[in-house]
Amino acid sequence: MGVWLEGRALAEKIKQEVKEEVEHFREKTNQVPGLIGILVGENKSSQIYLRSKEKASQGLGIASQILTLPANTEARALKARIAELNQQEDVDGILVQLPLPGHLKAHDIICAISPEKDVDGFHPFNLGSLLANEEGLKPCTPMGIIELLRYNRVPLEGKEVVVIGRSLIVGKPLAAMMTNENATVTICHSRTKDLAAVAARADILVAAMGKPAFVKPEFVKESAVVIDVGINQLADAARVRDLFGEDEKREKDLAEKGYTVVGDVDPRAVERAAAMTPVPGGVGLLTVAMLMKNTLEAFKRRRRFEP
């Protein structure tokens, strides 16, 4: 039976460090990092995510604002708005909440953000710098995963890492980071044959494909470390009971919200694993913490502040 790798303590530690550094710079220079989150349209989850980022920033002394634009905003107008923010001296970080309405292409919009203000780390220049193992802003979730493994003294060098999912937000940049950390990395996806067998090679298995409890216990090698990046709403009560057994918290979720949040990994996989991140309470908490760290990082680099 493995241990649960909780994300909270590390997330709090990182946020505390950011807060202290922001405070330090505020006292020393009378400047604080500025973060703008752009929301196009009225996607409910996007609103919630962006609000929580804003709240977290403000709690750390970062000047944060949400810029809300109508769902029918044209690409040209959105890029013009971003160009203004690129020029704005007191803005260090710009993030565009995804997904965007169907008429806007995420890649096209993200390319409009100045790489030095791209705190999500999704701009091609930053992704390419990551591939090249050069300096740059790095995507928050993969960075959070690396930090969580380091914090828990899980070595990466020479380990077999299997990443399931090839998104630009998690899978691909994480595979690059893990390669840079000297792991032997395999990246799997929907076209991978015999995924269970490939996954079972992993010393460290990362599930990031967005399918509730898709990774079964038998996908997990005995004593592997399992990182569950999925955040899925599961409404099927019978399935929830099958996965979690008698679980008061899950029952309450189902009764109150009509769903409970589950990861991409069957929670019973923890029995084979050496350690596994819970959902919720694992990697998800680190994403916002790393965004805060990236914002501080962008602030320091742009304004050429030494610590």
Add this chain to the structure above:
Amino acid sequence: MGVWLEGRALAEKIKQEVKEEVEHFREKTNQVPGLIGILVGENKSSQIYLRSKEKASQGLGIASQILTLPANTEARALKARIAELNQQEDVDGILVQLPLPGHLKAHDIICAISPEKDVDGFHPFNLGSLLANEEGLKPCTPMGIIELLRYNRVPLEGKEVVVIGRSLIVGKPLAAMMTNENATVTICHSRTKDLAAVAARADILVAAMGKPAFVKPEFVKESAVVIDVGINQLADAARVRDLFGEDEKREKDLAEKGYTVVGDVDPRAVERAAAMTPVPGGVGLLTVAMLMKNTLEAFKRRRRFEP
């Protein structure tokens, strides 16, 4: 016993296509693609490589020139020169021959090239676009490998690909391209444990680490396709005889040049493989052909020519 996947026929085909298209645009617009190769210092191999690129370009009707700068050129001066070339209307492609003298950092210099003129595909913006599976100029050798596999009807989807070597010139971009082609990709390197066993999983094995005949026949799964990217000079006559047996051409190389060119794969691996690229005469020939193709591509995009 596998077949040898020669690169020549495809390389000639690609160059012929480029030549015809260049000619077509010349007739139609009175413009031809312009390519500048920058050589800093007097590295003998670099001179030879660059000269062969210049010759190939000129043979296809591309206006090509080598800009030679002294070995002690400062980064600032080199970047200023590149900035001029970025502005120059008749220059579509700029490449900086690597390696650079020790005081110059390749990443820093390559970042000075306008991504739209970066015909080597090494600029972070282009590498990031490749990772994102978006349009952009792609590194020549990995692109040549993909083309060679396509040309020989080797399917990639769902295949296990193992890439040995994580250079920015071959291993990393190739892994990204193979992932985009729906292969299941593992990237190995000097810190990989039990490399032989990992390599032996591969349906398609790519050796790109620059160690003469390092990949032994037993690294190769029965009926795998083996792509040998290495170009190494081997001077040890006993070793050459061990690898190639009685081989008139190799003996002549040793006698005349003091070395023979060998790949990263033991040539006897062809006996287990379904197919394998020879060295010389395999992937190497495609690199220059793809550079020509990239130059034409950059020309068309920059000058907004439709075919």
